[in-house]
Amino acid sequence: MAAAHKQLHDLLVQSSEEIDLDTIAWQVGRLRIEDGGLESSEGRIVVLGRSGGTIRVKQGMNPGRRRFTIAHEIGHFVLHPTAGLEKSDTSSSFTVWKDASEEAEANLFAAELLMPEFLFKARCRGPVPSLTTIDKLGADFQTSTMATAFQYVNYTNEQVALVVSEGNQIRWFPRAKDFWPRIRTGVLHPYSAAGERLAGKAGDTGKMVRAPVYAWLADFENDQERDIMEDSRYLDWYDRTVTLLWMKEDLSD
Numbered sequence: 001m002a003a004a005h006k007q008l009h010d011l012l013v014q015s016s017e018e019i020d021l022d023t024i025a026w027q028v029g030r031l032r033i034e035d036g037g038l039e040s041s042e043g044r045i046v047v048l049g050r051s052g053g054t055i056r057v058k059q060g061m062n063p064g065r066r067r068f069t070i071a072h073e074i075g076h077f078v079l080h081p082t083a084g085l086e087k088s089d090t091s092s093s094f095t096v097w098k099d100a101s102e103e104a105e106a107n108l109f110a111a112e113l114l115m116p117e118f119l120f121k122a123r124c125r126g127p128v129p130s131l132t133t134i135d136k137l138g139a140d141f142q143t144s145t146m147a148t149a150f151q152y153v154n155y156t157n158e159q160v161a162l163v164v165s166e167g168n169q170i171r172w173f174p175r176a177k178d179f180w181p182r183i184r185t186g187v188l189h190p191y192s193a194a195g196e197r198l199a200g201k202a203g204d205t206g207k208m209v210r211a212p213v214y215a216w217l218a219d220f221e222n223d224q225e226r227d228i229m230e231d232s233r234y235l236d237w238y239d240r241t242v243t244l245l246w247m248k249e250d251l252s253d
């Protein structure tokens, strides 16, 4: 996402602490950031021609989500310039990442603005994959869990995939480039930890746990022997379950 890198380059950003959204918002188009004044939406941008505009964020969001929301609105301004730009975003806007919509574009821009490859990639290399690892990265880069998980899968060299499900339906699953198996589609398997959580049999896993390969991977229906690692957590703000899958042992024969 070169448009995001350009903003950071112009400000000579060299560390995540230097990614100052107030300054970037002003730099791109005299945008001011204000908290509150929103009822149904999480974020909103209103632009009044060349005189600038306002980004509003809902009051009471945690700092990481607040920053991601602001970065998303900056993304709309940079990527979707129109006279009298006016956009409102609800939490569902922040769950769209892979289609051709403006929401997905704004999310990709925001992820790359807050977790640019030149700062983030090296930090993904080394720690054992888990949602706790992602939490730590999200805290260091001051951004949301969902965005951090997406960016982690993009830049890690581990064989991981992120599966996002809504209710018991698997919605989408970005995979790291070395994660070669096909992931099952449709309904969460009852023998996955995410499925057990949904059935009320267990809570969030809280760490990587073993699940049978056939619970997550297509083409492994008859493999009763092997496991895949899974860390699953329900994110109430998005009403989605996120699962980090990890092929700890190579599954190719």
Ligand SMILES: [Zn+2]
Binding pocket: 072, 076, 087, 088, 089, 093, 102, 103, 106
């Ligand atoms: Zn949006």
